[in-house]
Amino acid sequence: MKVNQITRIIFTLAIFLLIRISDGMAAPPAAERSIEHIRGSIYTAHYPMNDSIYNSIFMVTEDGIVLVDPVSAGAARWLKEELKERFDQPVRYIIYSHFHFDHAPGAEVFSDTVVDIYAQEHFIENLENDPFNNKTKVLPTKTYRGRMELTFGTKKIELLDITSNHTNDTTVVRFPDEQIIFTVDVAPAGRIAWRYFGGWEVQDSNDFGLALTDMETIMALDFDFIVPGHYYHQPPEGLRRAYEYQIDLCKRVLTEMEAGHDLPQIIEKVTMADYSDLVKFDDFVAMNVEGMHYQLSQNEPDARCSITDGS
Ligand SMILES: [Zn+2]
Structure with a gap:
């Protein structure tokens, strides 16, 4: 095989790998907790656990950080330290995607700075009836049904409840300016x-x-x-x-x-x-x-x- 043939093969492979990575179809598994920039002021935090990778998503605004799904107290403590180092803003708002014990817990870690917590209106009754002895300690302060539009500084977020197969309090979080949605378990x-x-x-x-x-x-x-609650965008x-x-x-x-x-x-x-x-x-x-x-x-x-x- 000639040198230029080998070069061409290596080049083709490199392009293929670049396409694979950029189209997000097969990112390598993250072995450690990490933060990934998606677009604009939107980031995902990845937490490998329970033979899966769990995700939070957050938006950095002039009015503080908006965090969706703290996931667990341990993950939230780690994230809080990371946010302190990387951004000049505390977590001021939290949104729950749904009540499940493996996505909602951990908000108490941010209770020194959080102003409001949002969830679909069935969230609280679901938590009360949770057969898994839910570890979620902080209830939402604001609930909605159908659709809710939020503004933080100059940034907008939409909450949409969907008639879901998974839970009846499932919220899809949409960041309209960045054209990103966050959906969990659906x-x-x-x-x-x-x-x-x-x-x-x-x-x-x-x-x-x-x-x-x-x-x-x-x-x-x-x-x-689309940023799913598990694995990669x-x-x-x-x-x-x-x-x-x-x-x-x-x-x-x-x-x-x-x-x-x-x-x-x-x-x-x-x-x-x-x-x-x-x-x-x-x-x-x-x-x-x-x-x-x-x-x-x-x-x-x-x-x-x-x-x-x-x-
Ligand atoms: Zn779930």
Whole structure:
């Protein structure tokens, strides 16, 4: 092989890697807590834990920092120190994406500077009825239903509640000037579904059809980047691809079921290898197949999973 051929291959590989990194489809896993700049005054904080990467998002404004989801007291203490070093502003406002014990706790760490905490109106009753003994110590001071527009200094934030498959207090946070949205546990952009579609066990799997509806609602919003509550920010195509994966999974499992194959055969045949670039593919693809098989055994297939259209 000639030197210029090798140079060309290396150059091509470098461009490929650059595209992969810049399109956000396969960023390397962060081993440590870190802060990532997304755009303008918007940053994500990544916290690796529980075999996942959890995210907060925050906006730095003239009126203080607005933080969405402290995640945990430990993560919040770390973030507070980092913010002190990097920015000349304290955390003045917190927004909760939803009440779950692995996203909302930790706000007490900022109680010396926080003015208001926002959440959807069902947040408080959900917390009171939480079977997981929620560690969230600080209740919201302001709640809303439908849509709420907030202004901090010159920056704007929109809160949108969505009729969600995940919880009834789910808020999508939209930063309209930066064209960024933050969604938690409702839109697995750039990755496959967690275990059995959100369920730890197959019988707890979230309803596939409703999960698609959530993704459709979110895809209809205007944004350049989606920051999910887990893993890495994505362009809209990252969400579109996760959505197409779920529909293709449904079609392929249904085809095998209609051919009379049993679950072990279906797991072997439906490899979904054309989606192997999605995050958590190797860990969860067999569980996703089993979860889909379980749902299709229990329910009529969702219309969007119809296999009569030849696709
Ligand atoms: Zn959740």
